[in-house]
Amino acid sequence: xxxxxIIPAIGFGIVTASILAVAGxxxxxxxxxxxxxxxxxxxxxxxAAFIAYLVTSAGLxxxxxxxxxxxxxxxxSVLLNRCIYTPFVRRGTRLFGMIIVTIAVSLMVQNGLLxxxxxxxxxxxxxxxxxxxxxxxxxTTVQLAIIAIAVVAMLLIHLxxxxxxxxxxxxxxxxxxxxxxxxxxxxxxxxxxxxxISGALxxxxxxxxxxxxxxxxxxxxxxxxxxxxxxxxxGGIGQPYGAMLGALVIGITSEVxxxxxxxxYKDVVAFVILVIVLLARPQGILSEVAxxxxxxx
Amino acid sequence: MSVAWQFYISTVxxxxxxxxxxxxxxxxxxxxxxxxxxxxxxxxxxxxYTAAVLTLGPAEPASQGGFQQYVGGAHLPFPLPILxxxxxxxxxxxxxxxxxxxxxxxxxxxxxxxxxxxxxxxVATNQVGLVNGPxxxxxxxxxxxxxxxxxxxxxxxxxxxxxxxxxxCVYWVVHIVTSAPLGRTLRAVRDNEQAAAALGKxxxxxxxxxxxxxxxxxxxxxxxxxxxxxAWSPGSWLxxxxxxxxxxxxxxxxxNNLGVMVGALLVPVAxxxxxxxxxxxxxxxxxxALQWIVVGALALxxxxxxxxxxxxxxxxxxxxxxxxxxxVGTGK
Numbered sequence: 001x002x003x004x005x006i007i008p009a010i011g012f013g014i015v016t017a018s019i020l021a022v023a024g025x026x027x028x029x030x031x032x033x034x035x036x037x038x039x040x041x042x043x044x045x046x047x048a049a050f051i052a053y054l055v056t057s058a059g060l061x062x063x064x065x066x067x068x069x070x071x072x073x074x075x076x077s078v079l080l081n082r083c084i085y086t087p088f089v090r091r092g093t094r095l096f097g098m099i100i101v102t103i104a105v106s107l108m109v110q111n112g113l114l115x116x117x118x119x120x121x122x123x124x125x126x127x128x129x130x131x132x133x134x135x136x137x138x139x140t141t142v143q144l145a146i147i148a149i150a151v152v153a154m155l156l157i158h159l160x161x162x163x164x165x166x167x168x169x170x171x172x173x174x175x176x177x178x179x180x181x182x183x184x185x186x187x188x189x190x191x192x193x194x195x196x197i198s199g200a201l202x203x204x205x206x207x208x209x210x211x212x213x214x215x216x217x218x219x220x221x222x223x224x225x226x227x228x229x230x231x232x233x234x235g236g237i238g239q240p241y242g243a244m245l246g247a248l249v250i251g252i253t254s255e256v257x258x259x260x261x262x263x264x265y266k267d268v269v270a271f272v273i274l275v276i277v278l279l280a281r282p283q284g285i286l287s288e289v290a291x292x293x294x295x296x297x
Numbered sequence: 298m299s300v301a302w303q304f305y306i307s308t309v310x311x312x313x314x315x316x317x318x319x320x321x322x323x324x325x326x327x328x329x330x331x332x333x334x335x336x337x338x339x340x341x342x343x344x345x346y347t348a349a350v351l352t353l354g355p356a357e358p359a360s361q362g363g364f365q366q367y368v369g370g371a372h373l374p375f376p377l378p379i380l381x382x383x384x385x386x387x388x389x390x391x392x393x394x395x396x397x398x399x400x401x402x403x404x405x406x407x408x409x410x411x412x413x414x415x416x417x418x419x420v421a422t423n424q425v426g427l428v429n430g431p432x433x434x435x436x437x438x439x440x441x442x443x444x445x446x447x448x449x450x451x452x453x454x455x456x457x458x459x460x461x462x463x464x465x466c467v468y469w470v471v472h473i474v475t476s477a478p479l480g481r482t483l484r485a486v487r488d489n490e491q492a493a494a495a496l497g498k499x500x501x502x503x504x505x506x507x508x509x510x511x512x513x514x515x516x517x518x519x520x521x522x523x524x525x526x527x528a529w530s531p532g533s534w535l536x537x538x539x540x541x542x543x544x545x546x547x548x549x550x551x552x553n554n555l556g557v558m559v560g561a562l563l564v565p566v567a568x569x570x571x572x573x574x575x576x577x578x579x580x581x582x583x584x585x586a587l588q589w590i591v592v593g594a595l596a597l598x599x600x601x602x603x604x605x606x607x608x609x610x611x612x613x614x615x616x617x618x619x620x621x622x623x624x625v626g627t628g629k
Contacts, residue, residue, distance in 0.1 A: 037404045039411075088600065095404045096333050097600055100547065103540055104593035111586040111593075119582045226412055264423040271412045271419075278409050279396065 004136075009259035010252055011137030017251025018150035019209050023224065024231030024243040025157055026201025030077070032174040032238020033194035036085055039102040042225030043109035044080075044199065045206030048073045049216055050113060052207040056125040065124065066149070066207050073203020074196045080105065081195045106222065114218040121215035124207075146208045153204060154244055160197070161240060170194055174238045226267065227254070230274035249273075300450055307453035309570055314460035315522045316545065316561040321471045321554060322514030323542050328551035328610070329475055330507035331487030335410035335539055336393065337515060339417040342534035343389045344382035344516025345523035346421075346428045349437045351378040352524065365429040375440040379463070379520040386516020387509050394508040398501065414536045422531045433530020440524050460521055467514055471554055474510065481613075483507055484552070537589065541565050544596045550606025559607055564595065 027041055051072045052065035088101050129140035139147075161167035172180040173190045181187045209224060210216040231250050235242025250270050258266040298306075319341055326332040346367075355370040357363025373381070397409050422431045439452070440459070447455060474480055485493040486503050494500045523529045541564060549560020568591070572584055599606065 037408065084597070091601065093600060093604070096407065097604065099333070099335075099404045099407045100540075100543060100596055100600060104596040106593075107537060107540065108590045108593040111589040114586040115579075115583055115590070118580050226415060229408060262423065265419070268416055268419055271416050275397075275409055275412055275416075278405055 005259045006256060007136040008138060009256045011134075011139060012259075013252030013255035014137075015139070015143045015146055015212060015251075016255055017247045018147045019205055019212065019224075020227055020231050020251050021244050021247035022150050022153050022201050022208065023205035023228045024235065024247050025154065025240045026198040026205065027228050028232040028235060028238055028243040029157075029170070029201070029240055030194055030198035031232060033170055034081070034085075034191055036081075036089070036098055037102065037229075038085075039099065039225065040080070040106040040109055041202055041228065042221035042223070043106045043113075044073055044076055044202050044221070045209060045224065046113060046216070046218060046221030047076065047109060048203035048206035049210040049220065050117060050122070051203075052210065053122050053124055059125075062124060062126045062211070066204060069207035070200040070203040073206065074200040077195045077199025077202060078192055081191070110218055110222055117218065119217070121217055122210075123213075123215045124210060126211065142211055146212055149204070149208055153201065157197075157201075157240055166190070166193060223267070226274065227270040230270045230277070233274055234277050303450050304453060307450075307457050309566060310457045311453075311460050311521075311525050312570075313562060313566045314457075314464050315518050315525075316542075316565040317464055317558050318467050318518040318521065319515055319542055320545050320549070320557045320561040321467055322511040322518065324546050324551060324554065324557040325471055325474065325514065326507055326511035327543070328546055328553070328557065329480060329487065330483045330504055332398070332504060332508055332511075333404075333407040333410065334508065334511065335407045335536065335543075336414040336417070337410075337511070337542055338534045338536065338539040339414050340386045340390055340512040340515035341519035341522070342417070342421070342529070344386040344519030345529045345533075346434065346519075347385040347516065348378040348382040348520035349434045349523045349529050350428070351381055352437050352440070353434065365432070365434055366426050367428050367434060368426065378440075379517060379524070382516040382520030383513040384516070386519070387513035389516075390509045390512020391505070393512075394505045398504050398508055411536060414539065418531050418535060429530075431531055433528060433532070434523075435528040437523055437527040437529070439527060456525060460525075463517065463521055467517065468554065470510075471514070475554060479503075479506075540596070541569075541592060544592055544599075546606075547596060547604075548599050548606055550608040550610060552610030553606070553608050556606050556608030556610070563607070564592070568592065568595070 023041075023045065027038070030041075031037060048069035052062075052069040055065040055068045056062055084101065084105060085098070088098065093101065126142065129142040132139050132141060132144060161171060169180070169185045169190045170193070172183070172185055173187050173194075177187055180190075206221055210220060213220070227250055231243050231246040233246075234249060235244070235246035250273060253273070254266050254269040257269045319337075322340075323334070323337050326334045326337070350367050350369055351371050351373045353365075353367075353370055354372040356365065356367050393413060397406070397413070421428055424430070428434060439456075441455070475483075482493065482498055483503055485496075486498065486500050490500055493503075519529075545560040545564035546557050547560070548564050549558065550556025569588060572588055575584065577584070
């Protein structure tokens, strides 16, 4: 296989990995802290993308759209957890029941967007991107911005988790909620904040996802869900650093596979990685938490 | 009754039959054995494709005017395509369960199945030579239509009878399975896997058995459906369709065959048919979108208020044996 197909594919892979990293870290944080596999995550991304679409259509800048998308994702996620997920968990809905709940929410959000915006293709109004050549790879300025946004977001998350009290509290809650509560951590507040932060990443990911495509629909985010879950599972549930690594692996592998084989099977690569990891090493590549969370019996 | 109404009612009855069969299959897997098969719809799809291909006859190459490509075409007489569909559904289930029925946490199991469902859709859509890709198969001849010379409406009623007969057969099987010791063992595995294993039950084997039986039943339901509507494409079996069946099983009462039948009547049939009688409003696609929102809401409402469904699973009580009595089932 010629190198001149693979190198540009790695370039695409880095862009995809950036989007996946933002989305995957948000997903894994929230799953790690709350233990709810939120299958509506992709649809919240789409909803944030539509918010960004409204902002750019109103003639405002795309940077403002990013902020609006992240803010929307944050607020929506907190409300979703407060109004639907937590009440169901308190009522004793078990793991399987929660899957049905999150899929129901996913279908409702997706079809709600379809009902409001209609079955059309949408795109963000941005200034025309210019191509930039770096080491045999071609990026547009928009793609470079996406990579930069992802790097900044990852750095912020790193600082938050490593150096703030909240970060420590979140890690403690993820590792053992009962023990954390007994140590005087207000786990309810930590969980709220986890939803808020992961929701912000989710919204941000939704907006950068649609910045990178020419057009999006009501199902764009949902189609991205499986690669996100693959990233989170590959990295080990609740392991933000694992998710960052997982995003690089899955982003680059799927784009290179698309260049070598059939582009139609780009997603299948992520699917297959996910299934193999779940069956062979469900605790992920970097995790010791997952085994305690009974992910793997 | 006017002919139009007869057509409508017979069509609804056939759909009901198909949904009831499918829900019994899913109930066997989910309600009785506790398997979270979010790829349920692909077994129905596999059955439908099998029945279609085995009724259509060998594919004609495009150069001779053939407009659809598929593998393994044959002209088999009537009941054989349906039986073959059950067989293929079961084989596919054996394959999938051999790889996936492990001891994963149930939300992860659901996730794996969801992914399997998406992979299947992707393969069926992109491997055009397999089952004619995104366009799917069409013009599947109706069973017995060349043998019996009936008016279209009489044929509809014949098909209703046929569907009912298949329903009875499937019910007989699921009833036997669920009321026999096998059903009790499956419930035991569902409720407390460790305890069942400690009593010497082959937990993995039992789960696989339930999965395969459910796959056979799903395949049959797909076959009946495709023989009736005579077309089948990837658009007919996207993963949200599985969610409809899950909603039906939960609404009806998971673990209870009768309840599940009521669920099939309420959710896929009554609920989705009712919108036909609404005057059309809004842009195209709006009613579909609202339908999905309502199905999602229905699932949430039932999980909140009646998580055991309309007709809950019967609580089984067994008398405590007297001291000097030998307990039933200890053998010797």
